[in-house]
Amino acid sequence: xxxxxxxxxxxxxxxxxxxxxxxxxxxxxxxxxxxxxxxxxxxxxxxxxxxxxxxxxxxxxxxxxxxxxxxxxxxxxxxxxxxxxxxxxxxxx
Amino acid sequence: xxxxxxxxxxxxxxxxxxxxxxxxxxxxxxxxxxxxxxxxxxxxxxxxxxxxxxxxxxxxxxxxxxxxxxxxxxxxxxxxxxxxxxxxxxxxxxxxxxxxxxxxxxxxxxxxxxxxxxxxxxxxxxxxxxxxxxxxxxxxxxxxxxxxxxxxxxxxx
Numbered sequence: 669x670x671x672x673x674x675x676x677x678x679x680x681x682x683x684x685x686x687x688x689x690x691x692x693x694x695x696x697x698x699x700x701x702x703x704x705x706x707x708x709x710x711x712x713x714x715x716x717x718x719x720x721x722x723x724x725x726x727x728x729x730x731x732x733x734x735x736x737x738x739x740x741x742x743x744x745x746x747x748x749x750x751x752x753x754x755x756x757x758x759x760x761x
Numbered sequence: 762x763x764x765x766x767x768x769x770x771x772x773x774x775x776x777x778x779x780x781x782x783x784x785x786x787x788x789x790x791x792x793x794x795x796x797x798x799x800x801x802x803x804x805x806x807x808x809x810x811x812x813x814x815x816x817x818x819x820x821x822x823x824x825x826x827x828x829x830x831x832x833x834x835x836x837x838x839x840x841x842x843x844x845x846x847x848x849x850x851x852x853x854x855x856x857x858x859x860x861x862x863x864x865x866x867x868x869x870x871x872x873x874x875x876x877x878x879x880x881x882x883x884x885x886x887x888x889x890x891x892x893x894x895x896x897x898x899x900x901x902x903x904x905x906x907x908x909x910x911x912x913x914x915x916x917x918x
């Protein structure tokens with residue numbers, strides 16, 4: 669069974685045509701991989717489907733805009749994967 | 762349809778907020794200034810307007826599911842297929858289904874048929890956000906009344 673990171677990295681590689689081996693846990697989706705907000709909708713859709721969750725993108729965006737969070741907290745892939753794991757766990761609780 | 766004004770839906774035939782589907786009717790006008798250029802002597806409904814009509818149809822579904830609190834803005838059109846020519850006077854049946862209700866976005870699938878035959882289809886993505894201005898919401902509510910938006914469906918839903 670693949671890890672959350674492997675699933676997310678494969679989604680990003682396929683959705684954005686980014687070489688899989690350049691996608692690392694420490695990669696920032698926006699700053700390092702150059703993913704824009706429209707492409708991230710496709711990624712969010714694929715993640716929502718793959719994990720049966722709903723990434724709270726609006727809440728995250730609001731928190732970043734309000735200065736309550738940094739983009740690194742949500743868009744560095746290892747952090748994103750931690751949040752996905754949390755959402756999956758919450759769903760099963 | 763008043764295609765010069767982007768009024769591409771004549772009436773909502775069905776709206777099911779439980780099944781996430783909508784069904785509308787639209788008649789391509791016999792005359793329009795758009796046909797003077799598309800094409801001279803051979804009027805055809807522009808494909809981009811067929812895609813827009815699907816986006817408007819799916820958009821009304823998203824508005825309904827958000828109970829007029831949020832507005833969908835066209836973000837992406839994928840796998841758009843324009844399968845045949847559409848002539849002035851054609852009655853179109855446009856249907857859409859919500860595939861995914863994301864956080865701040867919606868993924869839909871829309872289809873146009875005429876007399877049961879497929880005309881075009883596409884997957885359409887919207888960004889969904891609060892109305893930027895109250896006036897925009899009021900304008901949408903006025904349009905909703907014109908096209909027979911079933912407000913009762915929201916009350917029941």
